[in-house]
Each structure stands twice: as structure tokens, then as C-alpha cells.
Amino acid sequence: MKEQKSGFNVRSFISKYFIFVIFLFLVLVLTILKPSFIGPKNLVNILKQVSINGILSFGMMFVIVAGGFDMSVGSTIGLTGVLAALLGKGQVPLIVPLCVAMLAGLAVGIINGVGISLGDIPPFIMTLGTMTAVRGVALLITNGNPVTGISPEYKAVAAGSLFGIPTLAIVLFVVAIVCAFVLEKTVYGRRVYACGGNILSARAAGINTNAIKISTFGIAGMLAGLCGFLMSSRVTIGQPNAAEGYEMDAIAACVVGGVSMSGGVGKPIGVIVGALLITVIANGLDILGVSSHWQKVVKGLIIVGAVLIDVKGKGKKD
Amino acid sequence: MNKLKKLLALLAVAALLVSLMAGCSGTKTAEPTAEPEATAEPAAEGEGEAEEGAGEAEEPGEAEPYKIALIQQHQDNAFQITVSEAAQAKADELGVDLTILSADQDANKQISLIEQYVAEGYDAILYEPVNPDALGDASKAAADAGVVVINIISAVTDWENYGISAISLGNNVTAGEVEMQHVCDLLEGKGNYAILTGPSADSGGLDRLQGYRNVLENYPDMVEVVEPKDCAWDTAQAQAAVETWLSAYELDAIICENDGMAVGAGNAAGADSGIIITGVDGTPDGFEAINDGRITGTVSQDGGAMAANGLEAAVKLLNGETLEETTIITDNIWIDADNVADYE
Numbered sequence: 001m002k003e004q005k006s007g008f009n010v011r012s013f014i015s016k017y018f019i020f021v022i023f024l025f026l027v028l029v030l031t032i033l034k035p036s037f038i039g040p041k042n043l044v045n046i047l048k049q050v051s052i053n054g055i056l057s058f059g060m061m062f063v064i065v066a067g068g069f070d071m072s073v074g075s076t077i078g079l080t081g082v083l084a085a086l087l088g089k090g091q092v093p094l095i096v097p098l099c100v101a102m103l104a105g106l107a108v109g110i111i112n113g114v115g116i117s118l119g120d121i122p123p124f125i126m127t128l129g130t131m132t133a134v135r136g137v138a139l140l141i142t143n144g145n146p147v148t149g150i151s152p153e154y155k156a157v158a159a160g161s162l163f164g165i166p167t168l169a170i171v172l173f174v175v176a177i178v179c180a181f182v183l184e185k186t187v188y189g190r191r192v193y194a195c196g197g198n199i200l201s202a203r204a205a206g207i208n209t210n211a212i213k214i215s216t217f218g219i220a221g222m223l224a225g226l227c228g229f230l231m232s233s234r235v236t237i238g239q240p241n242a243a244e245g246y247e248m249d250a251i252a253a254c255v256v257g258g259v260s261m262s263g264g265v266g267k268p269i270g271v272i273v274g275a276l277l278i279t280v281i282a283n284g285l286d287i288l289g290v291s292s293h294w295q296k297v298v299k300g301l302i303i304v305g306a307v308l309i310d311v312k313g314k315g316k317k318d
Numbered sequence: 319m320n321k322l323k324k325l326l327a328l329l330a331v332a333a334l335l336v337s338l339m340a341g342c343s344g345t346k347t348a349e350p351t352a353e354p355e356a357t358a359e360p361a362a363e364g365e366g367e368a369e370e371g372a373g374e375a376e377e378p379g380e381a382e383p384y385k386i387a388l389i390q391q392h393q394d395n396a397f398q399i400t401v402s403e404a405a406q407a408k409a410d411e412l413g414v415d416l417t418i419l420s421a422d423q424d425a426n427k428q429i430s431l432i433e434q435y436v437a438e439g440y441d442a443i444l445y446e447p448v449n450p451d452a453l454g455d456a457s458k459a460a461a462d463a464g465v466v467v468i469n470i471i472s473a474v475t476d477w478e479n480y481g482i483s484a485i486s487l488g489n490n491v492t493a494g495e496v497e498m499q500h501v502c503d504l505l506e507g508k509g510n511y512a513i514l515t516g517p518s519a520d521s522g523g524l525d526r527l528q529g530y531r532n533v534l535e536n537y538p539d540m541v542e543v544v545e546p547k548d549c550a551w552d553t554a555q556a557q558a559a560v561e562t563w564l565s566a567y568e569l570d571a572i573i574c575e576n577d578g579m580a581v582g583a584g585n586a587a588g589a590d591s592g593i594i595i596t597g598v599d600g601t602p603d604g605f606e607a608i609n610d611g612r613i614t615g616t617v618s619q620d621g622g623a624m625a626a627n628g629l630e631a632a633v634k635l636l637n638g639e640t641l642e643e644t645t646i647i648t649d650n651i652w653i654d655a656d657n658v659a660d661y662e
Contacts, residue, residue: 034566036565036566037566039565039566041564041565042562042565042566045558045561045562045565048558048561049561049562052554139393139394143399144393144394144395144396144398144399145395145396145399145601145602146396146578146601146602148603148606149606231554234554234557234585235553235554235582235585236581236585236607237553237581237603237606239553239578240394241394241395241552242552242553242554243554244550244552283558286544286558286559286563287562287563287565287566289543289544289545289563289567290545291545291546292515292518292545292546292547292548292549293518293548
């Protein structure tokens with residue numbers, strides 16, 4: 001038994017290791033094709049570009065590890081970005097739009113969680129509903145117009161950097177550390193994994209699985225709110241139709257990073273690599289000047305290929 | 319009993335849904351639609367189109383205002399909001415009863431809305447086709463029922479054959495030409511450029527790209543450094559793409575198919591970067607970026623004027639007049655730092 005078990009670990013390690021290999025291979029190829037890819041200027045670009053998707057992916061990771069699924073985070077960025085932009089014209093300190101955005105995101109997440117755990121609505125349906133409705137609220141608030149005129153201080157949040165590292169990347173780094181700590185070192189984190197691994201035995205062990213599920217959706221929503229705040233700062237306007245399809249990139253980053261869609265499995269470091277991979281594909285193909293039609297094809301193939309490896313790895317497990 | 323209960327519950331839900339939908343469309347439709355289905359005796363009016371055409375005149379003599387529906391492609395961005403506002407203003411000026419609706423980018427919904435408003439006895443229907451090839455038959459059916467049908471902003475393919483009386487639009491090819499011509503003039507015909515496009519299959523975007531190409535034919539020294547990038551009208555995507563480009567290429571101009579993407583490009587390049595960055599549309603975010611030097615200029619697509627002209631044409635036709643031109647073209651205007659204040 002024991003030997004078998006360690007055998008599994010090696011396999012799952014290889015399947016995760018494979019993502020690193022793919023990632024490094026991609027970096028190598030891109031560097032050979034276009035040396036400026038690895039130049040300091042573009043590394044800063046990659047750090048900036050990975051941040052919002054990375055933060056979103058960590059929220060998504062909580063949800064997926066606990067056995068759920070969240071389609072609504074992209075719309076939540078739209079709504080919270082608009083709210084943050086409306087409050088970010090310099091009339092109040094920046095902490096206010098930040099908190100409002102995160103609280104609004106939290107509210108959307110809790111609605112999702114309550115509908116799914118107490119209302120027994122399948123996660124896909126529930127969050128599809130909130131995805132549509134929340135986008136509608138963002139459009140209603142702004143009447144479809146972009147929110148302009150945000151303050152220079154607010155714009156400086158995403159444009160700024162510390163020792164050459166963009167603020168956005170620092171935020172992602174902090175989020176990653178906190179999420180990794182919570183998931184891997186706390187009782188709460190173990191309960192999240194237990195919830196997604198086998199919900200019945202989690203219940204039998206006395207875990208309040210409803211509370212855990214609601215909390216994971218809350219975390220995903222709150223981080224989407226943070227992304228909304230950062231997004232408006234980065235693009236300098238609050239767009240009600242911002243971040244359309246970002247939920248898909250976040251899900252892709254998780255899955256590519258080895259988070260199992262059936263719950264209970266996944267490492268934070270994998271999510272970082274997953275998010276980096278998604279970003280580097282787009283960035284690398286941009287820097288090569290490849291047509292965007294090809295970019296879509298390549299991105300799709302890489303996502304499917306990575307999941308294929310994931311599935312094969314698990315197939316051997318059972 | 320149980321079945322009955324279920325049935326009742328279902329009915330209740332259905333009723334709730336219907337009333338909800340009625341409530342929603344009620345708020346969306348313009349306020350002046352006071353008596354929705356006043357079942358008046360069919361008084362045959364002078365220019366009454368068909369039986370359903372003018373069923374509403376209760377008092378002979380002073381004519382009831384024309385009932386006109388405007389079905390927008392969607393109502394989700396600044397451009398479309400301008401269209402609604404201008405149409406409403408024009409309707410108030412002409413004294414017609416205007417109902418504004420949204421097809422939410424769904425051709426199927428647009429067809430249903432057309433059918434519905436024909437059935438409700440509207441005099442004219444203005445719409446921007448969600449898809450140029452999907453709306454022909456619905457338009458024909460409406461026209462056959464005696465409703466004046468007019469396309470705004472873009473037109474159904476072979477629109478004359480589907481009973482559509484007139485089209486009021488800008489020309490996306492011309493918009494692209496105006497934009498690229500300004501870029502070439504500013505660079506004196508020589509430089510490296512890149513293009514950001516809308517969704518790859520969008521006909522408006524493809525027309526603008528055609529416009530760019532038309533102008534570029536005359537400028538052999540303009541070099542396209544990278545393939546055009548589809549950023550789906552999105553600011554954040556455009557910003558990421560341009561950041562990446564700027565770390566590897568020397569660009570003198572970035573030509574964008576809308577203002578949203580131009581703002582993203584402007585954010586990536588920074589204010590007063592020396593790079594010519596242009597857009598199309600003339601939306602508030604674009605104006606803000608022109609004002610602080612992040613983008614150079616934009617070509618306005620005057621959606622408001624297109625809607626207003628379409629409405630005017632509809633009223634003329636309902637009055638029994640004829641139109642001088644059935645294709646009403648709204649001109650594009652180049653807007654930069656010098657004249658942006660006139661348009662904000």
C-alpha cells in the first residue's frame with residue numbers, strides 16, 4: 001500500500017512537473033525566436049499582464065478545490081471596476097473604492113455560495129445566472145457608458161512600481177502567499193480540500209460543508225472585486241463590459257496548473273505556473289507579431305493538451 | 319390534488335415571469351407610449367398604410383402621433399447610448415411616439431421584436447440589423463404589412479429587395495480611410511505601424527480595415543510591423559498587446575478600429591509618447607484620452623445623426639412625401655486636440 005501510494009505521488013509530481021517543462025520549453029522557444037521576449041522591458045510586461053488573471057485564478061482555485069465552479073468572476077470585475085471608478089475620481093480616499101469593490105465582489109460571491117449550497121442549484125447554473133445579472137447591473141449603473149475621469153492617484157496604483165517591479169505583480173505576489181498559506185497551512189484550508197475531495201466524508205467528519213462552500217465563493221468574489229479595482233486603475237476607465245471571458249482564463253490557469261475540476265486536488269504553485277503560461281502564450285505570440293487568429297488556436301491547443309496530461313495522470317491513479 | 323398544485327405553481331411562475339418581462343420592457347420602452355393597446359375602432363386615416371397601419375386615431379381631424387419603434391443592436395456601449403438619446407431627441411422634435419428597444423446582439427430576438435411591433439400596429443420600424451443576412455425576411459413581412467422599415471447604422475444585404483424603404487448610415491470604409499489618411503499625413507507617408515481590430519468576424523471592423531488598406535496602397539513606405547491584432551474592442555487587451563509590442567518594435571503609429579482600444583494603446587504608450595494613436599467612434603473615453611495626450615485623434619461615427627436622419631426619413635414617408643435619397647450617408651468627422659472641445 002505504502003509503496004503504491006508513493007508511486008502515485010511520483011506520477012502526480014511528474015504530471016505537475018510536466019507543466020513546468022512545457023512552460024520552460026515555451027519560454028526557451030520564444031526567446032530563440034525573439035530575444036527581446038526575455039528582455040527586462042518585456043519581463044515587466046509579463047508581470048503586469050499576469051497579475052489580474054493570476055489574482056482571479058487564486059479565487060477560482062478556492063472554488064474549484066472545494067468542488068465548485070464560478071462563471072461570474074469576469075462580470076464581477078466589470079461591476080466592481082465601475083463602482084471603483086465612480087468612487088475613484090478623487091472625492092474620497094482610495095481605500096474607499098478598494099473596500100467597496102471588494103465588498104461588492106464578496107456580496108456577489110456569497111449570493112453564489114448561498115444559492116449553490118443552501119439552494120442546491122448546480123454551480124454552473126447559479127454562477128451563469130449571476131454572471132448575466134451582474135453584468136446587467138454594471139450596465140444599468142453606467143447606462144452602458146465607460147466611467148471616465150478617475151483621479152491621477154488612482155491611475156498611479158496600477159502604473160506604479162517598487163524597485164522596478166510593477167505594483168500589480170506585488171499585489172499578485174501577496175495574494176499568492178496568503179492563499180498558499182491559507183490552503184496549505186490552516187485547518188480551514190484542509191477543510192476546503194476535504195470538501196472537494198469527498199463531501200460526504202467531510203460532512204461525516206463534522207465539517208460544515210455549506211459554510212466552507214459559501215466562504216470559497218466569497219473569497220473568489222472578493223478577489224474579483226480586487227481585480228475590478230486594479231483593472232479600472234490599469235485601463236484608466238471603468239468599463240461595464242470589461243473582463244468579458246476572464247472567468248475562462250482563470251479556469252484555464254487552474255486546470256493547466258493541475259487543479260482538478262472534480263475538486264480536492266491542486267497546488268498554489270501550479271496555479272501560478274498556469275496563469276504565467278496563459279499570459280506568456282498571449283505575450284509571446286504578440287511579440288512575435290503572430291496573427292490573433294493563430295493565437296486563439298494555439299492557446300486552445302495548449303489548454304487541451306495540458307488537461308489531457310492531467311486526466312491521463314489521474315487515470316493511472318484510479 | 320398534487321398535480322393541480324404543481325400546475326398552479328407553474329402558472330404562477332409563468333405569470334410572474336411574464337409580468338416581470340412586461341415590467342422590464344416597460345422601463346426600456348420610451349415613456350411617451352402611454353396607451354399601449356388602446357383598442358380603437360379602425361378609423362381609416364388618410365395615409366393609413368394597411369388595416370393595422372393606423373388603427374389608433376380616435377378623433378378624426380388632429381392626427382395621432384406616428385408610432386415608431388427603434389430596435390437597436392444592443393444598448394451596451396457609449397456609441398449605442400448616443401444613438402438612443404439622439405433618436406429620442408429627434409422624436410420629441412418631430413412629435414412622434416418613439417419606442418426604443420434592444421435586440422441584445424441576438425438576430426432571433428430582433429426578428430421577434432419586429433414581428434411583435436408590426437402586430438401592435440406601429441407605423442414605422444427603424445433598426446440596426448444584428449446580422450446583415452438574417453433580417454431580410456422579417457423586414458419584407460413588415461413592409462408587406464404596410465409598415466415603413468428603415469435600417470440605421472448598417473444595412474441588410476440587398477436591402478432594396480426586402481421592402482426596406484431607406485438606409486441611414488455612416489460608411490465604415492470611409493471612416494477607415496479618413497483615419498488612415500490622417501495617420502499617413504502626420505507621418506508624411508513614412509513609418510512603422512500596427513493595427514488593432516475588433517472581433518475578427520465583425521463586418522464593421524472588416525470594412526474599416528478595408529478602408530485602411532485602400533489608403534495604404536498609396537503609401538509604399540508605410541511598413542506594417544506586426545499582423546493586425548484582434549482585441550475585441552477591449553481596452554485591457556489592447557493595452558497588453560501594445561505594451562508587448564513596444565518592448566520589441568519601433569512603432570510610429572498604432573491604428574485602432576475603435577476608441578476603447580485606442581485608449582488601451584495610449585495607456586501602454588503613455589501621454590505624449592510621440593506615437594500616433596488613433597481610434598474610431600468619438601466616445602467619452604476617447605475624448606478624455608485626446609485631452610490628456612494619450613491618443614492623437616479619432617474619427618467620429620455620428621450614430622446620433624444616423625438615427626435622427628433615419629427617423630426623419632420615416633416621418634417623411636409616413637406623410638406621403640418621397641425621399642431624395644434612399645441611402646442617407648452621415649459624414650465622418652476627424653476629431654483631435656484642436657476640436658475635441660466641440661464634441662465633448
